[in-house]
Amino acid sequence: MATLPTLAVVGATGAVGTVMCDLLSSRKNVWGEIRLIASPRSAGQTRMCRGEELTVQALRAEAFDGVDVAMFDVPDEVSAQWAPIAVSRGAVAVDNSAAFRTDRDVPLVVPEINPEQVRNRPKGIIANANCTTLTMIIAVAPLHREYGLRELVLASYQAVSGAGQVGVDTLHDQLSKIAGDRVLGSRPGNVRQAVGDDLGPFPAPMALNVVPWAGSLRDGGWSSEELKLRNESRKILGLPDLKVSATCVRVSVVTGHSVAVHAVFGTEVDAEGAREALRNAPGVILVDDPAAGEFPMPIDAVGTDPSWVGRIRRSIDDPRALDLFVTGDNLRKGAALNTAQIAELLAAEFIAAR
Amino acid sequence: MATLPTLAVVGATGAVGTVMCDLLSSRKNVWGEIRLIASPRSAGQTRMCRGEELTVQALRAEAFDGVDVAMFDVPDEVSAQWAPIAVSRGAVAVDNSAAFRTDRDVPLVVPEINPEQVRNRPKGIIANANCTTLTMIIAVAPLHREYGLRELVLASYQAVSGAGQVGVDTLHDQLSKIAGDRVLGSRPGNVRQAVGDDLGPFPAPMALNVVPWAGSLRDGGWSSEELKLRNESRKILGLPDLKVSATCVRVSVVTGHSVAVHAVFGTEVDAEGAREALRNAPGVILVDDPAAGEFPMPIDAVGTDPSWVGRIRRSIDDPRALDLFVTGDNLRKGAALNTAQIAELLAAEFIAAR
Structure with missing residues (x-):
């Protein structure tokens, strides 16, 4: 042997x-x-x-x-x-x-x-x-095979562990400082005051906030994380002309990156066909029953291997576009x-x- | 008199x-x-x-x-x-x-x-x-006057106070329950367990989570909040054919709705021209200097009147499209x-x- x-x-x-x-x-x-x-x-x-x-x-x-x-x-x-x-x-x-x-x-x-x-x-x-690209691309690739991808518009909801263990510690420290004060977040400046100067690896407090920034500043006001989503999606899918616009945002989540995806294809799409393609795709779990409270969320995806995909809708004004929501464990698949x-x-x- | x-x-x-x-x-x-x-x-x-x-x-x-x-x-x-x-x-x-x-x-x-x-x-x-529409439209209308709006792709980051005082109380209760437990959010299911059954007006825990749902279920898997963004944007701007796709997501923020906006126009745009239009627009405050840590965030916008707008970028792959981020107090302007x-x-x- x-x-x-x-x-x-x-x-x-x-x-x-x-x-x-x-x-x-x-x-x-x-x-x-x-x-x-x-x-x-x-x-x-x-x-x-x-x-x-x-x-x-x-x-x-x-x-x-x-x-x-x-x-x-x-x-x-x-x-x-x-x-x-x-x-x-x-x-x-x-x-x-x-x-x-x-x-x-x-x-x-x-x-x-x-x-x-x-x-x-x-x-x-x-x-x-990159962790955000991986979470998203696992769900988008089967749809590309089905319909031929032309364009992605992405908005992310990124967890603090994407910035390493120091990111996790920073959020937990901040949550301990704000717990019990029930007017925090309701008045201007009071979260900044309660959290103090220790922002860890982030440019602003993460507790009770969303921070529309991740990575470093590049040309045209783009962040490095936003450009990674564009460059890496193109390279993985072998689509050098794919149109990609992304806005990367850090949220008060420990682990589990989420992405709101608007995907435009070369052919008409339908939501049930997209669900069928995703049901059979490797590395994907379909959770798409809003009436039953089933949609992808970081508290469920953390610690699991697949990308959780749901909220699949055909765009009302464009029969070639799908809107969906994807969540995955940024430390595992990501x-x-x-x-x-x-x-x-x-x-x-x-x-x-x- | x-x-x-x-x-x-x-x-x-x-x-x-x-x-x-x-x-x-x-x-x-x-x-x-x-x-x-x-x-x-x-x-x-x-x-x-x-x-x-x-x-x-x-x-x-x-x-x-x-x-x-x-x-x-x-x-x-x-x-x-x-x-x-x-x-x-x-x-x-x-x-x-x-x-x-x-x-x-x-x-x-x-x-x-x-x-x-x-x-x-x-x-x-x-x-x-609707509060999310108002926050966003205040920033988009001046750009429409400048460039002629054709399409909006929106992803929201909505605060719990959009669900009323019971939403705020629910989040604070959950934050009190999770404070001090530093493994929460890192392992599957442990946030659900710590928060318990009291979800208040939300379909899932709000602490350490993002919930891609707001409102009630409508045809095609859309939520009522997502359709409001489409219908109300069209009516306010007087654009009955405006293409709108929105994904509405609730986040762990007390007050201050944010929206990642991808806006496509009829003519070519430039980021500095867009900034100039927004600098002179009523009800808008421009905060767009990422190098200095200046971008719109709920902890700063809460308690203030204007919509805070920043992260303005011309899309790399479409000279007629702008990406931006908007935050506003959902109880005030919203x-x-x-x-x-x-x-x-x-x-x-x-x-x-x-």
Whole structure:
């Protein structure tokens, strides 16, 4: 019997890395050794993975020796530096940062949509899409196959864990400060006063607020998160001319990104046909019965694998347009799960080749 | 000197009625007598208005005798019954419910946009628009005048006070229950469990959640709130063929409705031209400097009169489209303020006629 491939998890102690260890413990095991890697600050800590207690190693070139697949859940600049080093040591890198997503020589893979692209990796690097894009595209791709997508207008409702564990801690701290004061949110300025100066990674208080900003400022007043939705949707679907307008908004939710989607197609659509396409689509759960209180919501989607899709309506004024609402766990399908799925495609390739 | 007209406030003890008393106390006084009216249950209570303590009267036909303008901030069915009675007793009714908004013989007036329509009232009734429509339309109308509006794609972020004081109490109760438990929102089902069965007027927990539903179910899976945005935008702007698709979502905010707007026009647009049009528009405040952390947010807009507009971008793939974000106080411009402004137009008419 062939040896199972060796996996490295870089960024193993972060918010996504923690979910990754949970996933690796619960999914079908295709790995031999699993090596946890993090910054020197976290080295020496232990984490449970597949029922074994593993010691976290410091990030250095030698840590990749003998590794077949190296997953990166680290900031862009760390991936930009270290993914090529992992490749030079013989690994294939699966990167969850934005460092390589728009690189023409790096495929952007969603296993339910374009799994064949994993083999197209001249740099030895495969990119994982942004969490908001992943949540949305899983629901949009089956509709594209049915009707031919032309345009997306998107508005997001993004959870604080998209900004990492510090985002979660910040929201919980703020909620503790405001609890019990029943006039907060009803008078100007009083939420800012109650929350104080500690905004964590956000530009404004998250408690009792919505913040129409995520990422960094780009040309034309767009945020980097909004441009990611456009660029990554085009690349994943192979539609370089797809029209995309997105507004990204952070909301008071711990985990679970939601997106209101207005999708315009090349042919006429119907809501029941769209539901049928989504019922049969991989990675999707259809929850679309408003009369019964069934629609996609973060408190239900958190901790689950699929994108929850509902509120499917044909636009009244455009027979080629659908409106829908999608929610998914931004730490799972939006990050760790999709990375794990890509790595599993690679594991199958290695096992078949040995 | 002419006598000042008499005003009745019907629904004086509700969430909007309370804001109305504050507004009447702070705006230029154009009223003689002010009469507070509510359900028999609330009759006999007292409220401060213009520095006077007023006793709330029970709703009955005789309460409208001698009234020139009667404002209604009550449920649809109460308005449907009582606004015509107020008219039969000689008053002009300004109604904030949905009962008359789509009636061809009832104008839907936003004083900054179509003030001339107050005179076109064959039934003696003038309707006030829905709170989400008002917040958004104040920002969209000046852009329509500049570029000629063709289509709106809208996603809302609606505050709980849109469901009345019971909505606010429900959110505060839920926030008290979840405060201090730092894993809530990170695991499936635990928010539902912590919040318990008391969902107030909402179909799901509001704390740490977004709920893609507001209003009642209509044909094609649309909610009544989504159809209001379409029907009322068309009527206020006088554009019977305007294409509108809206998704209405309730968020964990006390007061302040927000809307992500994708607006398509008949001519090419530019973001700086749009900003200039909005800078000079009545009822609008432009907050559009993301680098300085300036964008419209409910915690800043609450308690203020204007619609806060920002995040103005020209769509990358359509030179005729703008994306923007709007926030406004749903109890003020979204309800009481617009009603008060309509009533003041009527007061000026009565004073001029006497």
